[in-house]
Amino acid sequence: YFHRQGRRAHATTDNTLSKLPRLSQQVFQAALAGAPTKHAEEHAQLAALYARLYPQWRFEASQGYNLVFYGYGSKQRVVNRFAQTAFPDHYRLVVNGFMPSVSLAAVLGTLQTRLIGYRGVLGSVTEQVARILAWLSEAQRRLVLVVHTMDGARLRTPAVQVALARLAASPRVTLLATIDHIHAPLLWDARLAAPFRWLWHDCTTLTHYTTETSFEDRLMMQAADRTLQGMAHVIGSLPRPYQQAFFILVRAQAARMAAALTEGGDGDGDGDGDAGARGRGRKRKAASDDAVRYGLTHTEWMRLCTEQLVGNATSLRACLTELKDHDMVTVTSRPAGDLLHIPLDAEGLQEL
Structure with missing residues (x-):
């Protein structure tokens, strides 16, 4: 049997992915938007389930804890809606950690220019964090910092995590974070996890990572x-x-x-x-x-x-x-x- 099979000519093809025509951004987005939505009813049921947990999550945040959401599927819509519903009177900043352009300098710079109205020399990271916390304390205001994909490539460095931990340790800041990688908890040892004061919540949505992967390099695009x-x-x-x-x-x-x-x-x-x-x-x-x-x-x-x-x-x-x-x-x-x-x-x- 193996002798006969080995003597057979194996048909191969030279049709490879590189020979397919490259799509423009407009055509690619139109094709992506036209893809059929599957299991819409089940996704809506999960969203309604998490909406009933908003009061519990808000109570935990009011007690000085920061919340981290994990689980399969995009959690962006659920967490954004929770932040808007539970904290309508607070300052809110959403950081999309999956974007290739996100950086700690951009986050701190946005907080200082948009929130404080600061126009001077920004200084070091330590000085910028201290300036933000001092302003929140003097103004008696609270900041809700939403960080999606906190384990993203641009945010997982120790320097970024230490700066976020300093912000999260303040009683004037509530940090809502989402993680996607199974090894994301390894970012924080016991010493670094202490100022975060995490409470963990399973937020499995089973929805596509459409927004999170929209910045990735695609072979089908020019x-x-x-x-x-x-x-x-x-x-x-x-x-x-x-x-x-x-x-x-x-x-x-x-x-x-x-x-x-x-x-x-x-x-x-x-x-x-x-x-x-x-x-x-x-x-x-x-x-x-x-x-x-x-x-x-x-x-x-x-x-x-x-x-x-x-x-x-x-x-x-x-x-x-x-x-x-x-x-x-x-x-x-x-x-x-x-x-x-x-x-x-x-x-x-x-x-x-």
Whole structure:
């Protein structure tokens, strides 16, 4: 039997995933939205069950405990609805830990600019946490901090967990966290878990992780759309001055690319056929060239930002570090100085 089976020719195919057409962001989202919903009645029953537990959860939070929700399925809708229903008069901040752009600096910066209205130098993490807690104490207000996917890649570092523990230890802060990984409890040893004062709740919803996975790299999407999607989410989480400084570079690089594309004319009108062909050839070459050549030097970018009153040298250096950490800006060393550029073509910059 094995001899005969071994002599058979095994039919193979060269149809691989890489040969499938890549979808644009719009087509992909439309197909995802059109997917049929399964077990809607059972999901509604689970949501109603958890809604009956809201008074119990609120009582536990009022006694100084912080709540962590675990279980299979997306818990975002349940926890958000609980925070809105149980704490309508409190300040609330929702942190989506599954986003690739989330960072401790963005969380603390948002609390200080939106909540306190602070516009000075932020300082170290310890100083920022102390400033937030001092303001809450003086204003006699409470903050509800909702952290989804607290075990996410951007939030699981010890420095982030220590800062969140300091916030959670305050009687003016209530922390509502969700975790998804089975080993998430290993983030906290006995010493770090003490200030969190966790109460654990099973919040199995069995719903799809649609929102949580919407930021992941998808093979079926075009590479340019994946890059633009990631940049758009990062931009939304940046402070306003950082956004302005970034778009100064976007506009300058886009203008240089547009000038290179139109250099020498488009070959139409009075020019002959050879001139038109040369013009179109220059267009194709400029469009395919690396974006590095159209970037700004570090000095030029700093000068433009200063002229438009975006920030000072210290804040711009911090901004550049943040942009580089998120792969928004690439720095290339040149004899004339470091060259800053955005890794997108002209069409991508226009879309951005």
